[in-house]
Amino acid sequence: xxxxxxxxxINEFINLTYERTGDKKDRIQAKDxxxxxxxxxxxxxxxKTEKIMWNKKNFTNALYQSMKIGLxxxxxxxxxxxxxxxxxFINWRxx
Numbered sequence: 651x652x653x654x655x656x657x658x659x660i661n662e663f664i665n666l667t668y669e670r671t672g673d674k675k676d677r678i679q680a681k682d683x684x685x686x687x688x689x690x691x692x693x694x695x696x697x698k699t700e701k702i703m704w705n706k707k708n709f710t711n712a713l714y715q716s717m718k719i720g721l722x723x724x725x726x727x728x729x730x731x732x733x734x735x736x737x738x739f740i741n742w743r744x745x
Contacts, residue, residue: 655704659692664716667686668742668744669743670719670722671743672741673741676741677727677738677740677742679737680706680709680713683713684709686744687709719739723739724738725737
């Protein structure tokens with residue numbers, strides 16, 4: 651495995667961990683995806699400088715630019731109960 655994390659690595663993580671449902675009620679925040687990613691072996695094997703480079707902001711940007719999940723990205727949405735969610739991917743849920 652390459653020591654450097656790439657966007658295809660992130661896409662592979664998405665494919666293994668999440669699924670697109672097409673249901674707008676299914677949504678997951680970028681921070682939750684990032685938290686899940688930090689528990690993977692891929693993250694653990696990264697050097698400290700790589701971990702610093704792949705902070706939550708850069709990770710979210712990579713997700714947003716991904717053709718697989720990026721089209722479902724919303725900066726901000728209102729939920730049914732009126733709460734505001736930020737950096738949300740709609741139509742996605744954890745497998």
